[in-house]
Amino acid sequence: MCHLPENPGSGTHRRQFNHLTLFLMTRAKTTINRRSFLKATAMAGGGLMLSFNWLAACKAPSGDEMLDMPDEWFDLNSYIKIGNNGVVTLMSPNPEFGSNVKTSMPMILADELDVDWKKVIVEQADFYPERFDRQFTGGSMGILLGWKPLRTAGATARQMLVNAAAQKWNVPASEITTEAGVLYHKTSGKSAGYGEMASLAAELPVPEEVAMKQLSDFKIIGTSRKNVDGKKIVTGQPLFTLDYKTEGMLIAMPILPPFGMTVKSVDDSAARAMPGVKDVFTIKVLPDGYEQNAFDTISFPEMVVVVGNTTWEVMNAKKAVKVEWQLLDERAFDVQSWGGKQKVVMPKGLESTSAHRAWMAEAARGKAQVLRRDGNPEAAFKSAAKVLERTYTAPHLAHNTMEPVNCFAHVTEDKAELYAPIQAPEFIRRTLAARLGMPQENIHIRLARMGGGFGQRAYGHHLVEAAVISQKVKAPVKLVYTREDDMTYGIYRPTYTATYRAALDKDGNLIAFHVRGGGIPEHAVHANRFPAGAVDNYLAEGWSLPSNITIGAFRAPRSNFIAGAEQSFLDELAELAGKDPIDFRLELLERAKKNPVGKDNDYDPDRYASVLKLVREKSNWDQPPSGVGRGVAAYFCHNTYVAEVVDMRMEGTNPVIENVVAAVDCGIVVNPDAARNMGEGGIIDGIGNALFGELTFKDGVPEKNNFHQYRMIRQKETPRNVEIHFVQNEHDPTGLGEPLFPPIFAAVANALYRATGKRYYEQPFAKHIAVSPAMM
Amino acid sequence: MATITLNVNGKKRVVEADPQTPLLWILRDHLDLVGTKYGCGIAQCGACTVHVDGVATRSCSLPVSQIGDKEVTTIEGLSQNGDHPVQKAWLEHDVAQCGYCQAGQIMTAAALLKRNPNPTDADIEDAMHGNICRCATYLRIRAAVRTAANSTI
Ligand code: FES
Ligand code: FES
Secondary structure, three states: OOOOOOOOOOOOOOOOOOOOOOOOOOOOEHHHHHHHHHHHHHHHOOOOOOOOHHHEEOOOOOOOOOEEEOOOEEEEEEEEEOOOOOOOEEEOOOOOOOOOOHHHHHHHHHHHHHHOHHHHHEEEOOOOOOOOOOOOOOOOOOEEEHHHHHHHHHHHHHHHOOOOOHHHHOHHHHHHHEEEEEEEEEEOEEEEEEEHHHHHOOOOOOEEEEEEEOOHHOOOOEEEEEEOOOOHHOOOOOOOOHHHHOOOEEEEEOOOOOOOOEEEEEOOHHOOOOOOEEEEEEOOOOOOOOOOOOOOOOOEEEEEEEEEEOHHHHHHHHHHHHEEEEEEEOEEEEEOOEEEEEEEOOOOOOOOOHHHHHHHHHHHOOOOEEEEOOOOEEEEHOOOEEEEEEEEEEOOOOOOOOOOOOEHHHHHHOOEEEOOOOOOOHHHHHHHHHHHHOOOOHEEEEEEEEEOOOOOHOOOHHHHHOOOHHHHOOOOOOOOOHHHHHHHHOOEOOEEEEEEEEEOOOOOOOOEEEEEEEOOOOOOOOOOOOOOOOOOOOEEEEEEOOOOOOOOOOOOOOOOHHHHHHHHHHHHOOOOOOOOHHHHHHHHHHHHOOOOOOOOOOHHHHHHHHHHHHHHHOOOOOOOOOEEEEEEEEEEEEOOOEEEEEEEEEEEEEEEEEEEEEEEEEEOOOOOHHHHEEEEEHHHHHHHHOOOOOOOOEEEEEEEOOOOOOOOOHHHHHOEEEEEEEEEEEEOOOOOOOOOOHHHHHHHHHHHHHHHOOOOEEOHHHOOOOOOOOOO | EEEEEEEOOOEEEEEEEEOOOHHHHHHHHHHOOOOOOOOOOOOHHHHOOEEEOOOEEEHHOEEHHHHHEEEEEHHOOOOOOOOOOOEEEEEEEOOOOOOOOHHHHHHHHHHHHEEEEEEEHHOOOOHHHOOOOOOOOOHHHHHHHHHHOOOOO
C-alpha cells in the first residue's frame, strides 16, 4: 500500500517510459498549462501592479550585489513577474526538500524567458493549484514533468514582451530578437529592456503558440548555478517551518502509542500543573468514515497532545502525562490510490521483528501472485547445467530527516492558514477540508523549505494534526515532534525479502530466471524490469503480509531494496557463469535489444548498456588498484539509468570505501554541479543505509528512537572520493533524487564480497562484519 | 523560573526561564535565534552546535544556568555579513542540499579551524564526525573545510 508510484497519475504497476523520445521542442501550444495564464488573461486590458513590500531590498541569488527593487511589478503569468527596471521574479512552484528544484526550475524559466540570471529573484510559490501545475516533489518527477510547462511559461512571457515591443516600435514581431533581458530590432537599431515593455506586455493577449529555444541556444540550462538559498542557509536565516513563529503562537507536542494501540485513559493532572502548560487533550486525526487517499497514511487514529508556551516546557510536561493504552481492533479500509482503490488491512496485535521474520520465512514458501511469466521456467530449470538460488532480506528503515516532523497552523472560524513542510500539498488539502469542515479554497498552505523529505513528507498527517489542535485551542499552533516521536511515528520503508533462482546451460548462458519477492506489507518486485526481456524463461511472483506498522515512500520506493537484491544476485550469477560482471550484463542487454522476450520490458537496453560502458571506462574497470575489492551494479528506475562501481578496502574489520564512480543517464542535465551534489548524496546515503540502516520492533514498540541507537552514516564512513559522470545526450531531463540510491546497495555488497571473500545477503551489512561503533 | 543574563553574539541578553532549559531552546524560543537547529536533543547529531567561549558545544545538552558570563556565538553571529571563511567556502562548494544540518556543520568547522588552522584530512574527519547530514553532503563538507583552511593560513 501507499508507496509512491514512479509515474503518478497512472497505475502503480504502470510501465515506465520505454523510450523517452528525443523531444526537440521547437513550438508549443500554450494551452498545456493554461492555468498558469489565468492571472495574465484575467487582468488583460488593465495591467497589474503588485506591490511587493517585503522585497524592498533583495539580493539576487547569484551574487552579493543588491538589486534595486522596481517601483512596479507586472505579472506576465503565474511564474513570472517583471519589474519596470528589468528585475525579474520567478516563482518556484514545487516544494523544496533539498533536491534543489528551487534553483533548477527557475533556471528553466529564465532560459526560455532569456534573462540575465543575475537579475532574477526566486520566490517559493504557495500551494496554489489554480495557478500552478502539479506542485509536488517526489518520485524524481519534478524536472521531468516541469520541463515542458516551465519552458512554455518562459517562452510565452518572452513572446509577450516581443509582441509589446513590436506594437510600440511598429515593426513585425518576427524581426525582434532578445538577449539577456533586452529586446532588439536590428534594422532600426531600436532596443529596450524587458522592464520598459513589461507594462504593455502584461496587457497583451497570451499567444496561442510560442517558439522554443533550440537546445544549442540554452544559456542557463546546462550550466552550474548555485543554490538560490545558499546564503540564507549558511547564515542561519529562518527557512524551515520549525523556525517559524507568530504572535501568540503555542507549541504542541504529541504522545504516541505503540503500533497497534490507542488511547484508553489519560492522567494529565501532574502535567497540567507544570509551568507553561496550556492544555492536554486527545485528538482524532481523520474524520469518521473518511475515505483516505494514498498520502493520508496515519499510524495512530488518535493521539494525546500537550499544548504550552515553549518547546522545553511542553517537552517536560509530556513526560509527566500518564497514558494508558489499549489494543486497537483490526482495521480494514479502502485507500484511493493510483489505478483505483486499494484495500488495506491492519491486523490487531503487537508486532515484533522476530515475528515478522518468522512470518516472512513461512510466507516465502506459500502462495504468491504471478506477476509475469515468459516461456517455460519449470522445464528450463529441470534441464539446467547449473542452478543458483539466493535469498535477500532488508529491514524496516526510518527516514530520519534532520528536521523532525512539524507544522504550523492557524485555524479560525472560516479559514485555515498553514505553513508546512510537505511534498504533496494537493492531496492533504482535501483531507484538511473534510476534517476542519470548510471548503478547500479557505485553506491556504504555504510551502516551507523542508529539512529533508525522502518520501516521508509526502504524507500530511502533521498538517491535519496541527490544524485540529489549532482549531481546538483557538490559537496559532506549531506542532513539533521530538526526534523520538519522529523516529517512532511510522511510515517506514517496509521490510522486504526476495528469493532469486537462475538456471545456466553448460556454456554459462542464462536460460531461466525466477524472482519471488515478499514483504510486510508490500513486496518490491518490478516484474517488467531487467532482466525480464533478456531471458526466454522468466517468472516473477510477489506476496505480502498485512501489518499495523505503517509504511510509506522512502527514497526510490521498492527499488531501494530490489535493486540491491537483483544486482547482487547477477554478480554471483556472472561468477558462476565464469563471466565478467559487466560483460555478463551487457550480453543480456544485447539479447534484450536484438531479440526481446515479451513486450512490456521497462527499459531501453541501449541506454542501460551505455551507463555500464561509461562506468567501465571511467572506473578503469579492467585495472583495479591493488588491494581493493571492486563491486559493480546498475539499475534503471525513475526514468534514469545508473551504473556504479565501488572500490573497497578492509582496514581490519572496517570496510573503507576508497572510491565510487557512477555513470548516469538522466537526459539533459539542467544544473550539473547541483546534479552531482544530489548524486553524491544518493550514493553516500545508500552506503549508510546498506551498512547500518535498520529499525526493529518489540511488541509494537520501535527498538530505536534516537541517533544513539539508530546508526547513520557519518563523516568517517564516507567514501574518500565520489565521481559522477553524465551520459551526454538530448533526451528530456529525468530525475536524480532517487536513481543513484538503489544500485549502491548492490555495488557495496559486491565490493564487500571481493574485499572479504564473503557474500552478504542480509541488510544491514555491518551487522555481519565487525564494524567499529560510530564515534559520536 | 529565574532571570538569566547571557552574552550572545556580543550582546547582553536577559531571559526569564527555567534554569535547566537547554541553551538551544533559550536561543530558539526566547531569543528568536533559530539558525541553531534541533536534531536529536541528546548530543548525537551536532545540528545544535554553537560556540561557547570559542569551543564547539552542543547547545541541546547545555543547561542555560551553566553558561554564566561565557561568550555564546551562534550561526547568526559567526560573521557580520555572512563572510566568515567557512561560510564563503560553503557557498563556493555549494554544500547544502536541504540545508537543515548546515549551521551546525559550519559552527563545528569554524571552531575546528580556530583551534587548528591547518588540519589534516584525519583532523577534519574527526572534528566533523559528530555532525549528521541525512542528505549526506559529507564530501562537500570535507572539501569546504579544506578550502576554508587554505584561505585562512
Ligand atoms: S540537537 Fe544537539 S546534538 Fe542533536
Ligand atoms: S543538508 Fe540536509 S541534512 Fe544536511
